[in-house]
Amino acid sequence: MVNMNEIINELLVKSKKFGFDEAEVMIKDDKNFETTVYKGEIDNYSISENFGLSFRGIKNNIMGYSYTEKLDENSVEMLLENAMNNLKNIDSKDQEFLFGNEENLEYVKINQYNEKLNEVSNERKIEILKKMEKTAFEYDKRVKSINYCLFENGETSHRIKNTLGLDLYEKSNLSFCFLNVGVEENGEMQSAHSIFVGNDINFLNEKELAYEAADKAIKLIGAETIESDNYPVIIENKTFASLLQAFSPIFSAEQVQKGTSLLKDKINCKIAASNISIIDNPHMKGKIASASFDAEGVPTKYKEVIKNGVLTTYLHNMKTAYIGNVKPTGNATRGSYKSSIGISPSNFYVENGNVTKDDMISEIEKGLLIVSLEGLHAGLNSVSGDFSLSAKGFLIENGKIIRPVNQITVSGNFLELLKNVKTVGNDLDFTMPSGSSLVGSPSLRVDKLTVSGN
Amino acid sequence: MIKRNIINNVLDAAMSRGGDFAEIFIEDRFNTAISLSSGDIEKSLSGRDFGVGIRIFKGLKSIYVYTNNVEEENLIKLAKEAALGLKKEDVNKKIELMKIEVKNNHIIRKYPASVLSSEKIELMKRAYNKANQYDELIKQVKVNYMDYDKKIMIVNSEGLNKTDRRTRSRIFVTSIAEKDGEMQTGSDSIGAHKGFELYDGEVVDDVAIEASRVAKAMILADKCPSGKMDVVIDNGFGGVIFHEACGHGLEATSVAKGNSVFAGKLGEKVASEIVTAIDDGTLKNEWGSSNIDDEGNPTTKNILIENGILKNYMVDKFNGRRMEMRATGSSRRQSYKYAPTSRMTNTYIANGKSTKEEIIKNTENGLFARKMGGGSVNPMTGEFNFSVMEGYIIKNGKIERPVRGASLIGKGSEVLNRIDMVGNNFKFGQGMCGSISGSIPVNVGQPTIRVKDITVGGVKEAK
Numbered sequence: 001m002v003n004m005n006e007i008i009n010e011l012l013v014k015s016k017k018f019g020f021d022e023a024e025v026m027i028k029d030d031k032n033f034e035t036t037v038y039k040g041e042i043d044n045y046s047i048s049e050n051f052g053l054s055f056r057g058i059k060n061n062i063m064g065y066s067y068t069e070k071l072d073e074n075s076v077e078m079l080l081e082n083a084m085n086n087l088k089n090i091d092s093k094d095q096e097f098l099f100g101n102e103e104n105l106e107y108v109k110i111n112q113y114n115e116k117l118n119e120v121s122n123e124r125k126i127e128i129l130k131k132m133e134k135t136a137f138e139y140d141k142r143v144k145s146i147n148y149c150l151f152e153n154g155e156t157s158h159r160i161k162n163t164l165g166l167d168l169y170e171k172s173n174l175s176f177c178f179l180n181v182g183v184e185e186n187g188e189m190q191s192a193h194s195i196f197v198g199n200d201i202n203f204l205n206e207k208e209l210a211y212e213a214a215d216k217a218i219k220l221i222g223a224e225t226i227e228s229d230n231y232p233v234i235i236e237n238k239t240f241a242s243l244l245q246a247f248s249p250i251f252s253a254e255q256v257q258k259g260t261s262l263l264k265d266k267i268n269c270k271i272a273a274s275n276i277s278i279i280d281n282p283h284m285k286g287k288i289a290s291a292s293f294d295a296e297g298v299p300t301k302y303k304e305v306i307k308n309g310v311l312t313t314y315l316h317n318m319k320t321a322y323i324g325n326v327k328p329t330g331n332a333t334r335g336s337y338k339s340s341i342g343i344s345p346s347n348f349y350v351e352n353g354n355v356t357k358d359d360m361i362s363e364i365e366k367g368l369l370i371v372s373l374e375g376l377h378a379g380l381n382s383v384s385g386d387f388s389l390s391a392k393g394f395l396i397e398n399g400k401i402i403r404p405v406n407q408i409t410v411s412g413n414f415l416e417l418l419k420n421v422k423t424v425g426n427d428l429d430f431t432m433p434s435g436s437s438l439v440g441s442p443s444l445r446v447d448k449l450t451v452s453g454n
Numbered sequence: 455m456i457k458r459n460i461i462n463n464v465l466d467a468a469m470s471r472g473g474d475f476a477e478i479f480i481e482d483r484f485n486t487a488i489s490l491s492s493g494d495i496e497k498s499l500s501g502r503d504f505g506v507g508i509r510i511f512k513g514l515k516s517i518y519v520y521t522n523n524v525e526e527e528n529l530i531k532l533a534k535e536a537a538l539g540l541k542k543e544d545v546n547k548k549i550e551l552m553k554i555e556v557k558n559n560h561i562i563r564k565y566p567a568s569v570l571s572s573e574k575i576e577l578m579k580r581a582y583n584k585a586n587q588y589d590e591l592i593k594q595v596k597v598n599y600m601d602y603d604k605k606i607m608i609v610n611s612e613g614l615n616k617t618d619r620r621t622r623s624r625i626f627v628t629s630i631a632e633k634d635g636e637m638q639t640g641s642d643s644i645g646a647h648k649g650f651e652l653y654d655g656e657v658v659d660d661v662a663i664e665a666s667r668v669a670k671a672m673i674l675a676d677k678c679p680s681g682k683m684d685v686v687i688d689n690g691f692g693g694v695i696f697h698e699a700c701g702h703g704l705e706a707t708s709v710a711k712g713n714s715v716f717a718g719k720l721g722e723k724v725a726s727e728i729v730t731a732i733d734d735g736t737l738k739n740e741w742g743s744s745n746i747d748d749e750g751n752p753t754t755k756n757i758l759i760e761n762g763i764l765k766n767y768m769v770d771k772f773n774g775r776r777m778e779m780r781a782t783g784s785s786r787r788q789s790y791k792y793a794p795t796s797r798m799t800n801t802y803i804a805n806g807k808s809t810k811e812e813i814i815k816n817t818e819n820g821l822f823a824r825k826m827g828g829g830s831v832n833p834m835t836g837e838f839n840f841s842v843m844e845g846y847i848i849k850n851g852k853i854e855r856p857v858r859g860a861s862l863i864g865k866g867s868e869v870l871n872r873i874d875m876v877g878n879n880f881k882f883g884q885g886m887c888g889s890i891s892g893s894i895p896v897n898v899g900q901p902t903i904r905v906k907d908i909t910v911g912g913v914k915e916a917k
Contacts, residue, residue, distance in 0.1 A: 038514075041514070043514060043515055044516050044517070044518070044793070045515070045516070045517040045518070045536075045539040046517065046519065046520075046793065047518075047519040047532065048519060048521065048791065049522075050505070050520070050521070050522060050791065051522050054501075064498070065498075065499050065500075066499075067499075067501035067502075068501055068502045068504075069501075069502060069504045070502055070504035070522065070524075078502070082500045085498075085571060086498035086499060086500055087498075089488060089495050089498035089571050089572075089575060090494075090495050090497075091494045091495045092491075092494040092495065093494070145711060145712055145713050145834070147708075147711055147713040182834045189715070189834055189835045190835060191835055228680050228681055230915060258594070259593070259594060260630065260637070338485070338501055338503075339499065340497050340499060374830060374832070374837070374839050375829060375830050375839035375840065375841065375861065378827050378828030378830065378839070378840055378841045379839060379841045379861045379911075381638075381639065383630060383637045383638070384636060384637050384638060386858075386859045386913050388678075388841070388859050388911040388913050389839070389861065389911070390838075390839035390861065390863040390911070407837070408863075408909075408911075409839075409861055409863055409909065409911020410911075411680070411859070411911055411912060411913045412913070413913075450680065450912075450913070450914070450915050452909065452910065452911040452912060453909065
């Protein structure tokens, strides 16, 4: 067996001889279990363990990266050599940094590991799925197919050690449950899903997940398009969260400094309605993007990115903070051990207002409630802020939901949308996690969005 | 890659609980990714992926495990753990592996490892300069270069024992045009199952110029209006419409459990009779090609729709069991971290009879989608959406003016029936397709086609 400590130390010691001024090793270990049930039987079952080692070293303020998933007698040399070759390729003059073990460093303690999750037997997980699937089928005779009934749990740990004295370790575990239900009436298909994310499965209620997905899909039966026009629109909590997530790169200082963010030169400017505050909170209990340090080892911190409509900060890593002459905000991330340092939000959400969704609906004479947006990876331009997205929802007339709507697109500009938010709901909820971010929002009412249908 | 006797022992362990099929997939891959922004190389990454995936079937149950700890003890431990999913008594079954040589149809002339990174960088800077000098409206250019060289080995309990090597190269250029504080992007790429010989000649210049041409056209464009229109979709990457709207619904992944609008419709008319659609993983050195698929079957030319009639699906071994259909050499995965499943390779609408000029001339009012962006589909309902990167309004059979920000939505089955003109200028475009077995290289393709009555979502405010 390979002794990991020896490899790390060998890499760090040899890095100096190899010509690096300073160097860092990051090790990631993941374990995962996943199973799906189809018509009462297990149909997929998967176990995995994954290891990755990333090396990076600085010479003359430039950083070189390398990684491997295989450790053998050549690995140390290969990693050092690849990193040095990569470093020589770089001609960007931006100064790069490793984070040192500074005095009086304070890391907020975050416990993201629940021992009890490991005690849940695979039999129990399969039972949950069988019950969830059965409940969904029994909910309504129009439930015709379930193409995902999935349970997944995993744990991940990572360690960062560098020549500046930093040596950090963090581990977390998580479970994930996903149900996708298809319903049919008179040849018309509709589908909807429900999810559970968390590391305490006592909060997982398989029956409610089944009801939720089936109910959402059934409510869409009979959906038709509507007349093209401008409508007042309520965007439901998780749906707005998914839009905010898709536009989250505009908050990255890297995009700003490259001139490809709409928020360039907007610090201390009013960019949203006064009732909008957006928080980046890496210390939320039980939320998956919580962590005590970021990918560079910098302590994470709570911040109001937009306060009452005013942009107060971008999200930074060490490099962008140095260029912007501010302190790093603890938002450095790495997609994986294969990638270099980037920037992304942690638990990132629009703060709750105090109006219920029902009250918002009752105030609309003629408008739309949008419950899903598709094509977020393609139908929006995060450089211009323009979006044109396929949507589903419900027509509202005289304060009441009249019928489901599909085959429409809603379009607009993200910054315009933020400025035009009239009412903020009190039902903050989070969308599916993406990378190391978790994005949330309450339902929001906007006075005018362009809807294209008939 | 791993010693033969170890492989045999692992297969035995995987079959030890009464599985009826077991497979080991081993992958060793070297990656390079370099990115350039504003003329400077900003990122240069390289590394090695290595791991093993073990798959076991019993009837309609599939078990998958993967690891990159490939010591014999650990592999056997994992194989046994996987087999535990079956809960059966121990059985002993000896497997004889036959080494089958895979004929290589995709000759590589310049393996990435034999090319200095300085040459790769020189290529990127050449693309940058071309794109940047295209017009003064171009304010930023990004160039992404990637190559990989991977060796895989597949053995299974039926005695199959094959190795294959896949080398892929791609360069991607994004140009940003700026005017009056507004920004618009244009992009273009080229990729193939090739080494550095992909860039012989001046092909990279064409990619760079195309990216800037689109960005410039779109910064000068009006906002696209909304409504139902006849849409002319140009050749090449326009094929993404078939990929999203229909291709995913023809994958056994959706069809096997009846979660596709195309399930149960073999032999039926599903498209207008001028539509013939093909998935062909055998094409020499194409981006989505390989000698064998990721469960060891030779890739095939698979006619999906012929003159409007549904002829076949894309089928993998496991879903083939449920569907009682033969595998079509379509089983693919991003890496050992994914169990393979039926996916597209090089998927296209075949040439028809019209010329592009005729198609535009015959369109009174409509949208010309010269360049498509990405999209997605819900295979259960067939609803798709995708974005138009470069669009033009057609008036009285003539291209009138450029428009930006359009997206197209609809239902796959309906769109197929509304294709009323098919051009004769077939071309491929390259993309990455993400689905349950990861992100894989695929070609999309078509000649210029016309689709009647698509809902166009524009960004122009309604009056």
